Amino acid sequence: xxxxxxxxxxxxxxxxxxxLLCISMxxxxxxxxxxxxxxxxxxxxxxxxxxxxxxxxxxxxDGEAALVAALERRQHTPDERRAFHAxxxxxxxxxxxxxxxxxxxxxKGWFSIxxxxxxxxxxxxxxxxxxxxxxxxxxxxxxxxxxxxxEDRDEVILxxxxxxxxxxxxxxxxxxxxxxxxxxxxLEVISATARxxxxxxxGGRVAIRGSGDDFDRLAGTLNAMxxxxxxxxxxxxxxxxNVAHExxxxxxxxxxxxxxxxxxxxxxxxxxxxxxxxxxxxxxxxAIFKALLRIARIEGGRHDGSFRKVDLGTLTTDAFELxxxxxxxxxxxxxxxxxPGIVASVDADLLFQAIANLLDNALKYTPxxxxxxxxxxSRGSEALVTVADSGPGLHSGDAHRITERFFxxxxxxxxxxxxxxxxxVAAIASLHNAHxxxxxxxxxxCVELAIPISG
Amino acid sequence: MHILLVExxxxxxxxxxxxxxxxxHLVDHRADGREGLIQATCExxxxxxxxxxxxxxxxxxxxxALRASDDDTxxxxxxxxxxVDERVRGLQAGGDDYLAKPFALSELLAxxxxxxxxxxxxxxxxxxxxxxxxxxxxxxxxxxxxxTRIELTTREFRILSVLARNAGRVVTRAxxxxxxxxxxxxxQTNIIDQHISNLRQKIDRDQAAPLIHTVRGxxxxxxx
Numbered sequence: 001x002x003x004x005x006x007x008x009x010x011x012x013x014x015x016x017x018x019x020l021l022c023i024s025m026x027x028x029x030x031x032x033x034x035x036x037x038x039x040x041x042x043x044x045x046x047x048x049x050x051x052x053x054x055x056x057x058x059x060x061x062d063g064e065a066a067l068v069a070a071l072e073r074r075q076h077t078p079d080e081r082r083a084f085h086a087x088x089x090x091x092x093x094x095x096x097x098x099x100x101x102x103x104x105x106x107x108k109g110w111f112s113i114x115x116x117x118x119x120x121x122x123x124x125x126x127x128x129x130x131x132x133x134x135x136x137x138x139x140x141x142x143x144x145x146x147x148x149x150x151e152d153r154d155e156v157i158l159x160x161x162x163x164x165x166x167x168x169x170x171x172x173x174x175x176x177x178x179x180x181x182x183x184x185x186x187l188e189v190i191s192a193t194a195r196x197x198x199x200x201x202x203g204g205r206v207a208i209r210g211s212g213d214d215f216d217r218l219a220g221t222l223n224a225m226x227x228x229x230x231x232x233x234x235x236x237x238x239x240x241x242n243v244a245h246e247x248x249x250x251x252x253x254x255x256x257x258x259x260x261x262x263x264x265x266x267x268x269x270x271x272x273x274x275x276x277x278x279x280x281x282x283x284x285x286x287a288i289f290k291a292l293l294r295i296a297r298i299e300g301g302r303h304d305g306s307f308r309k310v311d312l313g314t315l316t317t318d319a320f321e322l323x324x325x326x327x328x329x330x331x332x333x334x335x336x337x338x339x340p341g342i343v344a345s346v347d348a349d350l351l352f353q354a355i356a357n358l359l360d361n362a363l364k365y366t367p368x369x370x371x372x373x374x375x376x377x378s379r380g381s382e383a384l385v386t387v388a389d390s391g392p393g394l395h396s397g398d399a400h401r402i403t404e405r406f407f408x409x410x411x412x413x414x415x416x417x418x419x420x421x422x423x424x425v426a427a428i429a430s431l432h433n434a435h436x437x438x439x440x441x442x443x444x445x446c447v448e449l450a451i452p453i454s455g
Numbered sequence: 456m457h458i459l460l461v462e463x464x465x466x467x468x469x470x471x472x473x474x475x476x477x478x479x480h481l482v483d484h485r486a487d488g489r490e491g492l493i494q495a496t497c498e499x500x501x502x503x504x505x506x507x508x509x510x511x512x513x514x515x516x517x518x519x520a521l522r523a524s525d526d527d528t529x530x531x532x533x534x535x536x537x538x539v540d541e542r543v544r545g546l547q548a549g550g551d552d553y554l555a556k557p558f559a560l561s562e563l564l565a566x567x568x569x570x571x572x573x574x575x576x577x578x579x580x581x582x583x584x585x586x587x588x589x590x591x592x593x594x595x596x597x598x599x600x601x602x603t604r605i606e607l608t609t610r611e612f613r614i615l616s617v618l619a620r621n622a623g624r625v626v627t628r629a630x631x632x633x634x635x636x637x638x639x640x641x642x643q644t645n646i647i648d649q650h651i652s653n654l655r656q657k658i659d660r661d662q663a664a665p666l667i668h669t670v671r672g673x674x675x676x677x678x679x
Contacts, residue, residue, distance in 0.1 A: 248535070249464070252557040256470035259560045263477065286557045290641070306543055318636060321610050325649035353640035360643045421643055 010184040014176030021172035022165060029161060037154045044081060044129050044147050045110065052131040052143040055085075059141065064089075067141075068096050082146040084115050084128040090138030099128060102142050107132040112151065113144070127151050186215045190222065200430060202230040241296040244289045251289065255282045284418075291420040295405070298350070298427040310348045312376045312383050312451075313338040319355045320374055323363060331368040337375035344383045344453045346432055351385075351451075354428040357421040358387040358447050364417070365391035366444075382435075383453050388446035399438050425449075456501040456571045460484045461491030461517070462533065463509055467556075471504070474560040475567065488512030492520060500528050501571045504563075507534040507545065515548045522549040529570040531563075542639050561673035565625040572624065584619050587679035589658065589666055591619050600658060610635060611654050614647075618667065618677035627674035651675055 051074070059067040064087075071085050075098055086097030099115055115128040129151075130144030189207055196204035205226060206219040258279045265272045320336040327334035355374070362372045370390040377384050394402065398409040403426035408419040429436040429449055437448040458475055462468040463486045472482045483498070485491040488511035495503055495517065503521075507514035518530055532550040534541055542553045552566050584591045588601040596612055598605045607615065617634045618626055628647045633639065651667065659665040668676050 248557060253466050253470075255557060256467060256560070260470065260473065283559070287641075290555070290557070294641075318638070321608075322636060322642075322646060322650075325653050326644070326646055329649050329652070349639045352636075352638040356640060356642055356646075360646070417643070 008180075008184065010177070010180035013180040013183075014173055017176030017179065018169055018172030021175075022168055025165065025168045029157070029164065033154075033157055037150055037157065040150045041129065041147060041154075044145055044150075047081075048129060048131055048143055048145050051145075052133060052141070055141060055143060056133060056135070059135065059139070064095065064139075071096055079145075082117075082126055084126070084130065084142075084144040084146070086140075086142040088140040088142075090135075097142075099130075099142060099144070102130075103132070106134045106140055108134065112147065115144070115146070190215075190219065193222075193226075197226060202226075202233060237296065237300075241293065241300075244292045244296070248286070248289050248293075251282060251286055255279065255286065258282055288418050288420065291418070291424060292405070295420065295424050295427045298424075298431050306349075307345050307347055309343050310346050310351070312342045312344055312346075312351075312385065313340050315348060315352060316355065316374055316376045316385065319352060319359055322356065323359045327363055327372060330363060330366075332363060332366055333371040334363075335371065335373045337373060337377070339375075339377040342376055342378050342383045342453070344451050346451060347428075350428045350431065354425045354449065355385065355387070357425050358449075361421055362387050362389035362391065362445075362447075365389065367391065370444075378453070379450070381453055382450040385449040385451065386446055388441060388444060390444040393440045393443060393445045394438060402438065403436070456567070457481045457499070458483070458567065458571075459491070459495055459498075459500045459503045461488065461495075461504065461509065461514070462486065462506040464506075471560070471563060474564060478564050480567070486510075488514070488517060492517045495521060495528070496524065496526070502567050503528050503530045504567070505530055505532055505550075507532055507541075515545065518545075518548050518550055531566055531570055533558075559672070561625070561670075562627050562629065565627045565630065565674060568624045569621050569626070569630070572621070584622075586619065586622055586677065587664065587666060589679075591615065598658075600662070605657050607654070607657060610650065611657070614650055614654055615658070615677075618675060622677045622679075625670045625673045625676050630674070 055067060055070055055074075058070050067087060071087060074083050075085065077083070084099045086099045086102050087095045088097075089095050099113065100117075102113060103111065110129070110131060112127055112129050115126040117124045117126060125148055126146045127148040128144030129147040130142050132140070132142050134140045193204050193206045205223045208216050208219050208223075210216070258275060262272070262275050262279060265275050316338050317336060320334065320338075324334055359372070359374060366372055366389040372387070372389045375384075375386045375388075377386075395409050398407075401407045402409060403422045404419075405423045406419040407423075408417065425447075426436055428434075432451055434452065435448075435450040437450070439446040439448060458480050460468060460472055460475070460482055462471065462484070465486065468484055468486065472484050475482045483494060483500075485494050488509035490511070491505070491509065492512055505514045505517060509517075512520075514532060514534075518532070521528065521530070529551040530549070532545040532553045533556060534545065534553070535556045542555070545553045551570055554563060554566060582593065584593070590599045592598075593616065596607075598607055598612065598615065613635045614631060617631055628645060631647050631650075632642065651669075655665070655667050659667055664679070666677055666679060668678055670676055
């Protein structure tokens, strides 16, 4: 169950769902980052860059005093982004500046620096996005503007992002699993019905929730298909039953005429073998029809069997004694291995018929000097009736067809029979809710009839 | 024997009646259930052969009516419903034997013979039975032939008992299976033949006059 889950469509769907959720989360975060952080920073940078350019020209063209005046003006012009600067003379002396500190070595380019301001006993946090420039004469100009709120935002985003992704993944997986579980459960209902039908219950139908969703529609379609299949199957069965039934009366008359002829044949002894052969064929036909109808009755549930508690040991012993002389005559070692005291609620006549058919087959296919074992033992809540032989076993590929009506395996050539014996056994097994199994035992075949023992 | 045949299939009835007459029986035939019931109560029969599916009154109803009026004439039920539960229901309703259609005439004749005789002498063979130089002591399960004791298995003894109780009459394979094994089922092969063969080995071996005879197409008969 566990390994099946990892391979299941449910799991893969859940994973794909979580992955998609993470990708969309990633895209959303990137867009937000660009709008809230990258673009504003870029704007400030462009502005500060331009200012630095203008101030540098002022210094080069108009000299130090003009630059200092320009810097003062800039500092006192009100702006939502507070201006910062520092101008350091070639000899390292600070000419003017409102930056609390700066890198000792020129950074030559962009950097961000803490520029907290103390005013009236309070501290105001600023962060200056600054441009550092060194002039040819060694003078150094740092120009910046506050970007504290944007940098804060950046920091917060970077801190929150892993959590965000983690939780998205978690919820995605949970949601995916929940979704696919829900789908899986409904698929399982359909699977279970399919298994039920495969198991022989043609009346099995998928439960419909009544919500009218896709699954309900699928269930409706499947049910219509199953109903149609059942209809066709039953029509075929009905036709074969009817054929057998309708042919029976004329056949009975045919046999009657042949019997009359046989009695009259005393006067023409030459015709006697032909009449006898015809009678034998007619009787064989009758036996086939009888067997067919019997199977149909049992399969169709028209057999209101007389179930009662039966000692299976006694039943198998009776069968063993019935077939003992026939086995002996063929030089087959017939053995009985019956556990005492196994009682099950069965139709004794039918179960005896099933065991007799199995023994009959075993004796037919086991060569002289072989061995046939009939046994009954308990296994859990089942009574296990087995008939094992040392014959040639089944031809590969015959196993699933062996209980079909009129099916005769490769090995059945030259062995008398109509291919109805095991069909009857299968019908009887199904009437008893018993499980019929064929095991190759190399050499030989073991037929297992597992009958449930109810309390 | 005087036999009443109640069967609506004219062709089958004619065939059965002809066969019974040929075997030396007196046969009255009725095709309708109601007429059959009237006939059965008007006259005394040795055996009544009753179809289960009849126009007028159903076979089982006739049977119940007969049994309700303390008529214990042996009844052989015929039915196209050749299944086991039908047989059980027929016998529970008071039928003495049950034969599924289609059947061989020989099977019907053998069963009628046995039923007719059952009325004269109770089938419970108590005490001892002698047939030629064969003696069977039923309570003691002892069989002797010409004074020599013969060891038989339980099944062999039961087969011999059925044959002996119907000595002189044909017992079919199906009848032997029903009597000795008490399961209503169809063997695919003549499985009973091997049992008879074993029994013969013990009873008739090295004997000038065999007692167990095979009747072709019918069954077996024990006859001195």
